[in-house]
Amino acid sequence: MAETNFPTATAYPEGAERLSEEQREAMRGEPPFAEAPPTDSRLVRALKEAGITAGLIAVLTVFFFAFKTDIAAGGLALTADPIQWIVWIAIAFVGRFVLSYLVFANDKPTVGGWKKITAATAGWPVGKVIGAILLLVALTLPFLLSTFLPSQNRYLLDLSILILTYVMLGWGLNIVVGLAGLLDLGYVAFYAVGAYSFALLATNFDLGFWVCLPMAGLFAALWGVMLGFPVLRLRGDYLAIVTLAFGEIIRVVLLNWANFTGGPNGILGIPKPTLFGLEFNRGAGSFSDFFGIPYSPIQRFIFLYYIILALALLTNFVTMRMRKLPVGRAWEALREDEIACRSLGINTVNVKLTAFATGAMFGGFAGSFFATRQGFISPESFTFIESAIILAIVVLGGLGSQLGVVIASVVMIGGIELLRNLTGLQAIFGAGFDPTEYRMLIFGLAMVLIMVWKPRGLVSTRSPSAIYKAKKKIGADLVAQGEGH
């Protein structure tokens, strides 16, 4: 477990690996060599800092704001736009000045304040209440939407389905990364396996959604075991890169094995799910016909919504249940200390494989749902960025926290999606401004900011899986993060 080249995490004397504030400070390398405190006045210092920031921004962005390359008749043409560059430098100067002068003036990092707030609220049973409210909202969402926002109904329902898909994927990956502490950067591979096995089974053998769904899940789990068996001996970042590689391999194979997977064109005409044989379309034998209600396309969306909600809740239920079973406890023990696990007679390879396979199975379920919802899949939907987004949801939510995954999914996926609607910003930035273009830019920036703000994720406490007398939350600083420490 001990990695000689990364002693900061292993050097703690006993038991859990704690990072106290002093250690953190010591690692910043300043104490013995702290520079003499600046003697300038606050204003001068702020001005200096603003100047440095502006200069840095000038260097960084000169080739991106001041010059722009375009494809022209004879090759490439260069257009200069120094105004934009200067505007940004000015923004940087003013912004930094305001921050330095007003916010950072007391030399205390702003993060400190947040710590106090989170520490103060640590004891409240906020999680349970929020969880219950969220569940209630999720269960009644289609009705809430059709009652309060009928005009946006279909769009918002579709967005909720998307968010729930990510919640489910996040919960699935949470088993692998959050509970078992195995860093998996190729989770999208199982999502893809699920989607493709569902699509191929459904289109080639004319099987319905409810038959294909468990088969796709099992296929994904099988792949999880097959991929996991050779690679699970690897540790930490080696595991990460190999899982990333497997994710890419699967995508490349899907892309190039054209006569089996349809290659870049993907698979079309994937059947929609039915409710006990009732289809969601117009005409005889359909859902609306059977119940004698007027047909509306929204019915299918509501149905899809409840399917993914049920699948997600199943994932959550199974995970929470497994945490209290020996296998789930072994996952967490594995994350804490693999060698101690082996000394207690636990077959760590099997434990890792079950985590991998369980996570993969839920990924496979989510994949089949994705396939049936879209009606069309292609390798483009299963790129590394998907793995990264799912991992980001798990880590931003707080490793191992089910509620955190929900919050992170809503914030990241929902928040980013809502940017599409901010066409009002065009009034400020001009008609050429297209908010959708900035979606991923803001997404990336939000990932950085949230992580810097709360490195342990939004919900960072761990609740014990067995209780003698009183349930006490365990602070994140005591919980190990698994492989690679």
Next chain:
Amino acid sequence: MEYFLQQLINGITLGSIYGLIAIGYTMVYGIIGMINFAHGEIFMIGSFIALTVFLALAAIGVTFLPLVLLLMVIVAMVCTAAWGWTIERVAYRPLRGSFRLAPLITAIGMSIFLQNFVQITQGARVKPLPPQIQGGLILMNNPNGIVVQISWMQIIIIAMTIVLMAGFSLLISKTSLGRQQRACEQDRKMASLLGVNVDRTISLTFVIGASLAAVAGMMYLLYYGVIDFYIGFIAGVKAFTAAVLGGIGSLPGAMLGGLAIGLIETFWSGYFSVEYKDVAAFSILAIVLIFMPSGLLGRPEVEKV
């Protein structure tokens, strides 16, 4: 045989580029134990800066090629180094000493941000650049008309890589900066107690890594003649694979891994199929790691009980 030689030359060229990027990964990993996912984007930014400098010089009438190349290298290295420094300062330093996955996520976030930043500011379309350095040395010319040649561009790439590697190795093994760097790698806290300015050393690591990536980016631009905002991802993943294959944390390993990945890819494309070249590279990575869990030149990890 001729075909083999030609592929060998191409593979070494590609491997040199991967190797230069891989050094950035392996150095950062060695010193702070994190995968700097944004490093591929640094490489991409380097190639965009090089392109813009080239066009700007052409616009003001500077066309003397050696001067142009020199200016491209210098400006690209300096500006890209500034990017590397800033990324470390903004996204990684606040998380130092925090748990391991946090900087990984900010790195992925940074990577997404940079990709989209370049896409928005420079447009999503590919940027073609006509070959600037043409011709080469004909090494073999057999009567069947099969020619083995090493182009000037390839010679420049390989020579430049060798020079940079040599200079870089000297830097790490002989200078006080290199000593501080190695000390921080061993034990950051102890190094700081002994008077090493850890923050500065880590920043410099990022700066060095970024400037090497900038050189790689420029060479990529000149060699392939086409770049877009997305090249960073795949090159980054390949280079990281190279770093892991060579044994992460080991500098010669990074170069060796880069060459290995370059050769595997080229030979696979040459003899089997271009489509599956990534699969070949990744499969070999997986196989090597399964049998040599610490890579080709990495220190074997002793399981301490």
Next chain:
Amino acid sequence: MLKQNRNWTDNPILSVEHLTMRFGGLVAIDDLSFDVGRGDITALIGPNGAGKTTVFNCVTGFYKPTEGRIALRRDQHATDEALHELTRSGRQYSETDKGSIFLLERMTDFRITEVAGVARTFQNIRLFGGMTVLENLLVAQHNKLMRASGLTIGGLLGLPGYRRAADAAKDTAIEWLRRVDLLDRADDPAADLPYGAQRRLEIVRALCTDPVLLCLDEPAAGLNPRESTELNTLLKYIRDEHGVSVLLIEHDMGVVMEISDHIIVLDYGKKISDGTAAAVRSDPKVIAAYLGVDDEEVDDVERDLNVKTGHDATAGGSL
């Protein structure tokens, strides 16, 4: 209270024979042989770097020894013939009505704990710091619970068989926590416990795997005198009431001399003495090793101390 008979020759639970462990060119253990008596507390002592922890790692399967045989006899009926037969057969262990024997050098670490019943603790405590004290003890009963949960499926469905087993496991854990005075900390994360409590927790966690042989790597390190005394009581209780044999590495001679039935002294990977506490204490070789005297001077020391040569005292331990 020291037993005066030589239990380790008459009724050994663990026989280490010709154990050699090389790391590259370094010989950490050199042709080491010793026996651990059933129901004894056996101490493995020696200067730093003598190879004690390496012996532990070989016995518990964390290292594969270069050479040698490590045989665990789970019950006393196991004969030497059966052991020879098993060694020749190439199998890892045999469980017959004639007695079960395990060849530990052939088994992997977790199988040794799971099947052979050897549990261990670590020099640098390895608790599951982010899990509660109670959870730590439940993890230790993993294999038992895993079977009861029907490999998870029964547990997922909440079958009564599993629930009974889970309750029993919790009761076992609570019983042990009460014994080591940690019950009121049961719901606290293990990393929050003070050092001495962490040591105790690690010992009872190992005991929760139902071992026949418990290997403790420096259990008294870092304990204050009162905690050391409590440890002695605990170890005697384990031996006397649960019939668990204990093999321990220890530097605290107060602990070693007081509770050990049998002491083995290592230096530079070799056994230099083997016997009861009294015998070992007066062995000049041991004194020399601890005082750091050169090998050539050992004879002088022996002469000076005017004692018999150490061989008589150690004869009982050699094969």
